[in-house]
Amino acid sequence: MWRLAAWYAWTTDLQTYEYLPALPETCLPSGSDTNTGSSSSLSRIKTWLDICTSSHPACSQAGSQPPPLPTRVIAVGQKGSSRCHLVSGKKKHGYYATLSHCWGDSKNRPLTTTEQTLRSRQQGIEDEELPKTFQHAVQVCREIGIEYLWIDSLCIIQEQESQEDWAKEAPRMGLVYGNSMLTLSAAAAANSTQGCFEERLGLVFWPCPVVLSGQACYLSRYPTQEEELHGNPGDLERTLRNSLARRAWVLQEQVLSCRSIIFFEDRLIWRCATLSTNEKYPLGIPHAPNISVDNQRLMHCIINGIASFMPKDLGVDIYTCWYRMLEDFTHRSLTYDEDRLPAIAGIAKRFGVIVNDSYHAGLWRRDMILGLLWHPTSSSPTQTTKSARAPSWSWASLNCGVNYLHLLSAGSDAGRIPFSPLVDILEVSDPTTCENHPFGVTSKASLKLLGVLLTVVEDDHEDSGLALAENATRFAGNIEDYSQDISRWHSDSPAQTALVCLPVCVRHDPYHQGIRGDGELYKASWEKSLKTGVDEFKQFNRLFCLVLQAIEGKQGTYSRVGTCTIGKHKTIEISRMAFGERRSLTIV
Template sequence: MRIIRIDSEGETIRLIETNESDEGVYAALSHCWGPPGVHPVRTTGDTISKYKDATPISELTAVFQDAIWLCKQLHVYDIWIDSLCIIQDDSHDWVTESSKMAQYYSNARFTIAVERSWDSNTHFLRDAEDRWQPLTYSTTDHNGHPVRYTIREHYSHEAYLEGLSNYFKRGKEILLSRGWGLQEAFLSTRLIHFTPSDVMLECRRTRGYFDAYHRHDSPGQTIRERLTRLETWPAWLLSEPVPPAIVLSRQESIHKIWTALINEYTLRTLSFQEDKLPAFGGIASYFTQYFSGRYLAGIWEGQIHVGLCWKVVDTGQTAVRSLALEEPTVPSWSWACLPVGVGVEGRETPIADNFNQNSQVIIHQAECQLSSPNAPFGRVSGGYILLEAPLYKVQIGCVSLSPKHPDWIQHTITWDSDAELSFEPTITFRHDTLLAVQDGKVTKATSGRQLEYLTDVSSFQGTAWVVLLVGLKNDVEGLVLGQVGNGPVYQRLGHVRMSVAHKEMKAPSRALIRIV
């Protein structure tokens, strides 16, 4: 482990290497790098020898200077900073060290979360902007007595996430909207948040504010607090067999927390698409204690049927406007294949009714090719799922939802008559990206040239296939698939949900297919 050693008496720092067994008390920094022109100082193959010597703190960027000053005030003289402790132009070192972030952040005495600075050159130890300063007013009460009261606006990340784009114009640039920042906060045992308006202290159980009058108005507990409650079982449960109902309830709650983390993470931004899995890898490694089987590009093998039933977030708009990636390395069945910023909802209920024997999906094989054996939760270079199930043939059409907005569309599914449904089901289809038709079959659109049908949406007609994965009461859920070539190879196009009991459907012949 590399660490930045702060000179307690002088004004210099050094990059040192320690054995993991020798790790002492240290802090960690969570911050925004900013755009390329204002990136922080970094350790590279050319600069590592420089930083191993005494380096003046004044040569560092503003955020690093502030973090080091704060550590000295708290008598902590080691700090882990990603851009300085990872050799940034060494791909092997980057993969190895980034895969250890769960360890680095969880073992830190505290993490400094810089949510006030949108790049490394902006000091966070500064007065808040005028917008967040308290204002004092004088008036009289109903008896005519003079009254003074003070009001103050507090930054609300919840308000920003709810789509109030004018609420805080720099909201997309700060740490709370950065993909890497989620796991850095989740894994830390203690955080000192420097928000646009406040300073907040947070541990795994509670939060505290320097402003005594600040009432935190976010709904309920944070995700981290919810998980901590589940991890801290009552003492009587440790000495007696745990009732099955409690075990099941706990498993369901942990699964909901996992899906909530995916949902929040996928709405955040990343500078590089290839970081989609690494920036979530620390969280995934933490959850190995709760889920069985291998980790397959964002999905747990032990819950693969339910894990595959993710869907794109309904943002209240009427279209998915993202093109698919031209050369994806993540398999289409993983939520991590989507472009950065496309939010995903996981299925919250992990337990579903079994299909009848003829309709059951049998997973024969599931594989992911890791880009590095040193990073089991990191990048992948492909993957597939080999499954056996009834394969329903469907027709995909398209309708316009607004004459003023050509790209506000909705794709429709027409079920093949061979399914022999006893009544017309209600079908909800959420496509993952924009779609196209090629040789009569529906596929993902990777280029604007494939979207000519937007001028006449009735011209969109193509064949796709559906495999149903889980059933719950009178609802069934599954995947809409597009055929790749002419063989039994398919890619995911989206998620489908039907309000019809699977027992009322005549399943077609079972097929052995590979989803890539």
């Protein structure tokens, strides 16, 4: 289906776009535009880059001076060159691009720099020695005039027994992508041999100029429902499906990069804080994007302080954006499970500055109550152990996806569901495990809390598999939705294992059974019930708990084994207990 688009400029809340004819002629497609790496495709990239750097205040890098170069970069050479060099970036400034790519399996390992090959890489690398993805990235830089290129496998020394270079460079990854002029994302390639460029017909995507009844017009494809509702150029779902988007390290690259050009199998997509578009809308979609549905761009704006771009009525809750990003991150793959914390450390460092908060094993001190209540997703593989790289109360201790859906707002609403804490955090002990990498590697943090402990047992006869041990009868349904962090059922295990339950908070749910209510009203009713014992809105107040197990030989010390919710008929009783005789406990 086609829609007529007027020849005059499209106007949005962000800016007024120039006439399409004002684009350089080299951008216009022709019958020979049959590849995403064609001369007209590369001209479009350069034009988008020029528009962004010259007329997007939110995207402009601070000052007019080029940024410091990373420790090592690839000098790509001029147009027509057939050789590039690995050079030192120490004490130098310049504009450079970064490559975001899939390493692939061991059979398709990308070209690397090792201690043995470092000297030869500095002497020069012929283009034909580079895998196709690297060749294409070098070609793009030459064509659009970016002097340097950073590729992780070539610019960080690999296969070191001591991992010394990786230990130094990993903490700098946030700066590498944050200072990059442009990130090139090879989204269609599963490994470095497949390249950035793909065959396609460029004319299919470009608005078609026609003359109807003497009036010059453009014909373009009718906007999709996604475009009409959210202002995204029909590529959000496609972005989430590609191979690159399934890599955990890439999320950091996507969020921290100032601007990106994404090479899909049939189109180019441009993304920056101000504009998310493709060749279907070469000068931008004709209405302002709803940034709240694109958490990556929203997080980019948050950590870069680009508040002027976000609508004033967005109602953004910064920590909610963090939790949504965590859900995305933990469902992505890592070649090395030990990278669970390092792969998100760059974002954490920037985020911590913005919220002025301290970071402990992947959780934030000022929002620790909610942060503790993650749970593994139902699609996660069965786990038998937790990793010692992080404390048991951290999502980073598991090698599976986690979510916070039970505590976050529904749909695209970025606000918070009101909740009331039932514990006090007395102390967070977090000894430094790596001086050069405080936001990554490992964490030996522990929590000292003040709260009430309820004895519980695992019970096959209960639907949840868990029951309150004191004053409880079977089939009472006192405990709901028991979610285990790891599989605790083994052939040599006893039928029942004594555990404890720590009430953490009460959620005042404004979305009960699909009906949006007033969470603050439910909260007020719950607070009143602490004195009266009667809650007129008890069905809207739900109690969330941690399930803990005592550590043998360490009095008052526990490890987390899961989460659960208390049945609504017990919320008032347990809430009143939680403010009664409390005790201090430590979770490690």
